[in-house]
Amino acid sequence: MSAPLKQVRYDQLGETVHHGSLSDGLPLALVPKQGFQKRFAVLTVGYGSLDNRFVPAGASAPRSLPEGIAHFLEHKLFEDEAGDVFDQFARVGASANAYTSANETAYHFTASQGFDECLRLLLDFVTDPYFTPEQIEKERKVIAQEIRMYDDDPDTQAQLNLMRALYHQHPVRIDTAGSLESIAQIDKSLLELCHRTFYQPQNMFLCISGDVDPEQVRAQLEDDLARRLAARGGGLPPTAIQRAEVAEPPEIAADRIEVHMPVALPKALVGYKGAPIADGPGRLQQTLNVYVALELLFGRSSRFYAEHYASNLIDPSFSYYYTASRGGYAYALLGGETPDPEALVAAAAAEVARAQSEGFDPQAVRRIRNKLWGSYLKGFNSVEQLASRETDAHFEGWSLSGYVEQLEALDADAVLGSLHELFVDERRAVSVVRPV
Amino acid sequence: MRLHLAPTDKFKTVVTKLFLRADLEAERATETALLPYVLRHGTRALPSMQALNEACEQLFGASLGVDILKLGEQQVVTARIEVVGDAFLPKGEGAFAPALALLEDLFFDPQREGEALTAAATRQEREKLERFISSLINDKATYAAESCVRHMCADEPYGVFEYGRLEDLPQIDGARLEARRAQLLATAPLDVYVVGAFDADEVRAALVESFALSRPDPAPLRGTTRHPPAQAVREIHEPMAVKQGKLCMGFRSEVRVEDPEYWALLLMNGVLGAFPHSKLFKNVREKAGLCYDASSNLERFKGLVLLSAGIDRERFAETRDTCLAQLEAIARGEISEDELLSTQRSYQQGLEALLDSPSGLVNLDYALRLGGRDGRPGAVVEELGRVTPAQIAEAAQRVHLDTVYFLEPTAEPSAEEPA
The missing domain is CATH 3.30.830.10 (Metalloenzyme, LuxS/M16 peptidase-like)
Known part of the structure; x- marks a missing residue:
C-alpha cells in the first residue's frame, strides 16, 4: 500500500491540498471542497501533440509518428470492451470528456452522484486500451470531420499559420488533430505503441476536487488498482520516456x-x-x-x-x-x-x-x-x-x-x-x- | 424591482447581476442592443471606458460585463459584476460596496452630454455592433443556426436578431439611447440578483435605496407569441466556400415552458440530442461516422427544437434523413430504459452542478421564473423524475419539422491541407 497523503494547508486561502501517490507510482492530489455538489476528477497524461518523435518503449532508436496520433488515441480510448465509455458515465448521469493539447492528454468527468463508480471507470478506460480495426476506421471518419470543422474556423487557421511562421521544425507547428493524410496512416499497432510508451503511471497525474474524503478515495483507488493488476496479470515495468530533441533555431521561419x-x-x-x-x-x-x-x-x-x-x-x-x-x-x-x-x-x-x-x-x-x-x-x-x-x-x-x-x-x-x-x-x- | 439575495460562504466571490426585460421588436431591437455597450463606456464618476476598466482592476480584478439575451420573444439587457468577497481581501480593503455602486451608476448615472449619452461612445459602439453583426458569418455553426431561425420565423418576433439590424445603426444617436435608457428604467421589469460572500441586510438596504427609486409598476409585456399554423417544410441551401457543410433543422413544438408537458419535451430533447449518449450522437456520429458534432437544442419559451451537424456536402440527404429517423423513433416510443435513465440522471447532475456556480444559478432561476416555473434545481429534478417514456413519445409526436437549412460547400472537399 502507498503512504498516507501529505496535507498542505493554505491558511490565507482557507484551502488544503492532499498530495501522494498510488503503489504503482501514479501521483495524485485531492482538494476537498465541502458543500460543493460537483466532484471533479481529471487524469492527465504527459503526452500531447508535440510528442510525435520519441524512442518507443522497448526500442532503442527514435521514431516519428503520424501527426495527430495523441489526439486519435484520446478519441479511441472512449471505447472499451463494454462499449461506449460515454454511455457508462451517462448511466449515472455524469458527464465525461477529454482534450489533447501540445503537452498533455486529459480525461475528466464531473459527477454529483456515483462518483466512486465513475472514478473506477476513468482509471479503467484510460489505462486499459481496447482497439478494433472497425472502430478505428469509424473514428477516422469522425476525426476527419473534426479537422474539416477547424479548417473553416478562421481563429484556428490564423493561430496555426502564426505557428508555421514562427517555427521551422518545432512540432508546435502541427495541428493537434493532424491532417487527413497523417490520420490515414494511424493503425492499431501505432496506437498501442504510443499508449505503452506514454500511458505509464509515473507519466500521469490524477487530480480530484470536490466534497470528498481524501483518505477514503485513496483507499478505493488502491483497491481498484489491485483488482486491475490482478486481471492483467501484473503491471508492466516502467520504462524511461525519451523524446527526441528538436533543433529549432531562434529565428522565425517566415515573417x-x-x-x-x-x-x-x-x-x-x-x-x-x-x-x-x-x-x-x-x-x-x-x-x-x-x-x-x-x-x-x-x-x-x-x-x-x-x-x-x-x-x-x-x-x-x-x-x-x-x-x-x-x-x-x-x-x-x-x-x-x-x-x-x-x-x-x-x-x-x-x-x-x-x-x-x-x-x-x-x-x-x-x-x-x-x-x-x-x-x-x-x-x-x-x-x-x-x-x-x-x-x-x-x-x-x-x-x-x-x-x-x-x-x-x-x-x-x-x-x-x-x-x-x-x-x-x-x-x-x-x-x-x-x-x- | 425584484431583488434576489443568496448569501453563502461557499464562494470566494460575490456576483451581482441585473436583468431588464423588453418585448423583442424589430423596430427597437437595435437600440436596445446598443444601449448596455454604450453605458459600459463610463459613469459620471468614472467618465471613460479606460477609467472604468482601471477601477475594476484596482478592485482586485472585478469583472464587469454587459450582454443581450433573447429569451423567447423577449430581449433582455443584462449586466454583471463579480468581485472577490471582502472576507478574502487584505484587512481594511473592501471591493463589494464600490462594485455595487459602480454597477448602479452604469445604469442610473451614466456619463452624459445634456440629455444624451455621449456621441463618442455611441459612435464607437455603433461601429462595433456593425462589425459584430457582419462577423456572424465567421463562425459557420452559429451562422447556420441563426440563418435557420431567421428563415423559419421570418414573420414572427422570434425571427428578429437580438443584436438588431445593420440598417438601423446610422439613425441611432446618443439622445435616442438616453431616451431608451430612461424608458427601460421606468417601465421594464427589473431583476437584481446577488449571490456569494456578502451580508444580506446591508445589501438589501443599499439596493432598495438605489435601484428601486420611485419606480412605478412595470408595463405589461406582450411576451412570446404562439406559433403560426403548420405549413409545408421549407428547405434552404446557401452555398459558401467552406470545407464542411452545416446542416441545421428547425422544428416547432406545440409545447412550451409554461405547459404541463414541458418536462417531457425537455427529456425528449435529451434523448434526441443533448448528450453524448443521445440518439443523434450515437447514430449520426458513432454509428454512421457522418460528423464530428451532432446535437439538438431546445428553446423553451418559443418551443423550438434546433438540430445541427457539420457534414460533407454529399452526405446531406443521408444525414437529414438519419436525423429525422431519430425523432420518429422517439415518437414511436423507442426509448430504452438506459436512454431514459441516462437522460434523467444527466439533467439531474447538470442541474445539481448549477448549485456550484453563482452565475449558473442566477441564469436558471431568471429563465424559469420567466416561464412561471420554480427555478430551484431540486424542484426541476423532481419534475423530471415523474416523466414516463410514453409522455416523452407524445412530446416527440408534437414536434414538427419546419425548416431545413444547409450551408453548402461550393466545392468538393480536397484531400490537401490548406496552404
Missing part, C-alpha cells in the same frame, strides 16, 4: 503568412518568438512578468486599447497571451479582427517600442497584480479550475503558495526586462486571414 477565407473582416495575429525557458520556478516568474507587460501594454485599461478601440482599428475580439511551454518553446501573441492588418501590426510594434523606452509605472504594476490575485482567488469557486491549476502545478513543479509568492514578488524592472528580452522586431511574425 508573414496570409490566407483567404469566407470572413467578414480581416483577422491579424502578431507573434513574437521567445527563447525556450528551462524547467524550474523561473518559468512561472517569466510568465507572470510577460503577462503583466501585456496587460499594461494592451489590456482593457491601456492607452493602446482606448485609442485604437476608439479609432475602430480593434474591437472586443482583440486579445493577447504568452505561453512558455515545457515542450521547449515560448511566444507572445496579440491581435484580433481589424479592417487594417498593417496598421494594427505597426501600432502594436510602436507601443512596444514606447514602453521599452519609457518603462512601467510601479503603481500600475501593482494594479495588475491585484487583478491577477483576484482572478486567482476566483479560480477557487470552481472544482474544474482548481484541479486544472493543481495539474499545471504538478507538471510544472510549482505549488499554489508558490504562485502567490511569485505574484507578490512582481516588480516593474523585471516586467520591463521581460519586455526587452521577448519583444524583438526580428523575431516578430504576422498571420493574416483576409476575406475571400
Whole structure:
C-alpha cells in the first residue's frame, strides 16, 4: 500500500491540498471542497501533440509518428470492451470528456452522484486500451470531420499559420488533430505503441476536487488498482520516456503568412518568438512578468486599447497571451479582427517600442497584480479550475503558495526586462486571414 | 424591482447581476442592443471606458460585463459584476460596496452630454455592433443556426436578431439611447440578483435605496407569441466556400415552458440530442461516422427544437434523413430504459452542478421564473423524475419539422491541407 497523503494547508486561502501517490507510482492530489455538489476528477497524461518523435518503449532508436496520433488515441480510448465509455458515465448521469493539447492528454468527468463508480471507470478506460480495426476506421471518419470543422474556423487557421511562421521544425507547428493524410496512416499497432510508451503511471497525474474524503478515495483507488493488476496479470515495468530533441533555431521561419477565407473582416495575429525557458520556478516568474507587460501594454485599461478601440482599428475580439511551454518553446501573441492588418501590426510594434523606452509605472504594476490575485482567488469557486491549476502545478513543479509568492514578488524592472528580452522586431511574425 | 439575495460562504466571490426585460421588436431591437455597450463606456464618476476598466482592476480584478439575451420573444439587457468577497481581501480593503455602486451608476448615472449619452461612445459602439453583426458569418455553426431561425420565423418576433439590424445603426444617436435608457428604467421589469460572500441586510438596504427609486409598476409585456399554423417544410441551401457543410433543422413544438408537458419535451430533447449518449450522437456520429458534432437544442419559451451537424456536402440527404429517423423513433416510443435513465440522471447532475456556480444559478432561476416555473434545481429534478417514456413519445409526436437549412460547400472537399 502507498503512504498516507501529505496535507498542505493554505491558511490565507482557507484551502488544503492532499498530495501522494498510488503503489504503482501514479501521483495524485485531492482538494476537498465541502458543500460543493460537483466532484471533479481529471487524469492527465504527459503526452500531447508535440510528442510525435520519441524512442518507443522497448526500442532503442527514435521514431516519428503520424501527426495527430495523441489526439486519435484520446478519441479511441472512449471505447472499451463494454462499449461506449460515454454511455457508462451517462448511466449515472455524469458527464465525461477529454482534450489533447501540445503537452498533455486529459480525461475528466464531473459527477454529483456515483462518483466512486465513475472514478473506477476513468482509471479503467484510460489505462486499459481496447482497439478494433472497425472502430478505428469509424473514428477516422469522425476525426476527419473534426479537422474539416477547424479548417473553416478562421481563429484556428490564423493561430496555426502564426505557428508555421514562427517555427521551422518545432512540432508546435502541427495541428493537434493532424491532417487527413497523417490520420490515414494511424493503425492499431501505432496506437498501442504510443499508449505503452506514454500511458505509464509515473507519466500521469490524477487530480480530484470536490466534497470528498481524501483518505477514503485513496483507499478505493488502491483497491481498484489491485483488482486491475490482478486481471492483467501484473503491471508492466516502467520504462524511461525519451523524446527526441528538436533543433529549432531562434529565428522565425517566415515573417508573414496570409490566407483567404469566407470572413467578414480581416483577422491579424502578431507573434513574437521567445527563447525556450528551462524547467524550474523561473518559468512561472517569466510568465507572470510577460503577462503583466501585456496587460499594461494592451489590456482593457491601456492607452493602446482606448485609442485604437476608439479609432475602430480593434474591437472586443482583440486579445493577447504568452505561453512558455515545457515542450521547449515560448511566444507572445496579440491581435484580433481589424479592417487594417498593417496598421494594427505597426501600432502594436510602436507601443512596444514606447514602453521599452519609457518603462512601467510601479503603481500600475501593482494594479495588475491585484487583478491577477483576484482572478486567482476566483479560480477557487470552481472544482474544474482548481484541479486544472493543481495539474499545471504538478507538471510544472510549482505549488499554489508558490504562485502567490511569485505574484507578490512582481516588480516593474523585471516586467520591463521581460519586455526587452521577448519583444524583438526580428523575431516578430504576422498571420493574416483576409476575406475571400 | 425584484431583488434576489443568496448569501453563502461557499464562494470566494460575490456576483451581482441585473436583468431588464423588453418585448423583442424589430423596430427597437437595435437600440436596445446598443444601449448596455454604450453605458459600459463610463459613469459620471468614472467618465471613460479606460477609467472604468482601471477601477475594476484596482478592485482586485472585478469583472464587469454587459450582454443581450433573447429569451423567447423577449430581449433582455443584462449586466454583471463579480468581485472577490471582502472576507478574502487584505484587512481594511473592501471591493463589494464600490462594485455595487459602480454597477448602479452604469445604469442610473451614466456619463452624459445634456440629455444624451455621449456621441463618442455611441459612435464607437455603433461601429462595433456593425462589425459584430457582419462577423456572424465567421463562425459557420452559429451562422447556420441563426440563418435557420431567421428563415423559419421570418414573420414572427422570434425571427428578429437580438443584436438588431445593420440598417438601423446610422439613425441611432446618443439622445435616442438616453431616451431608451430612461424608458427601460421606468417601465421594464427589473431583476437584481446577488449571490456569494456578502451580508444580506446591508445589501438589501443599499439596493432598495438605489435601484428601486420611485419606480412605478412595470408595463405589461406582450411576451412570446404562439406559433403560426403548420405549413409545408421549407428547405434552404446557401452555398459558401467552406470545407464542411452545416446542416441545421428547425422544428416547432406545440409545447412550451409554461405547459404541463414541458418536462417531457425537455427529456425528449435529451434523448434526441443533448448528450453524448443521445440518439443523434450515437447514430449520426458513432454509428454512421457522418460528423464530428451532432446535437439538438431546445428553446423553451418559443418551443423550438434546433438540430445541427457539420457534414460533407454529399452526405446531406443521408444525414437529414438519419436525423429525422431519430425523432420518429422517439415518437414511436423507442426509448430504452438506459436512454431514459441516462437522460434523467444527466439533467439531474447538470442541474445539481448549477448549485456550484453563482452565475449558473442566477441564469436558471431568471429563465424559469420567466416561464412561471420554480427555478430551484431540486424542484426541476423532481419534475423530471415523474416523466414516463410514453409522455416523452407524445412530446416527440408534437414536434414538427419546419425548416431545413444547409450551408453548402461550393466545392468538393480536397484531400490537401490548406496552404
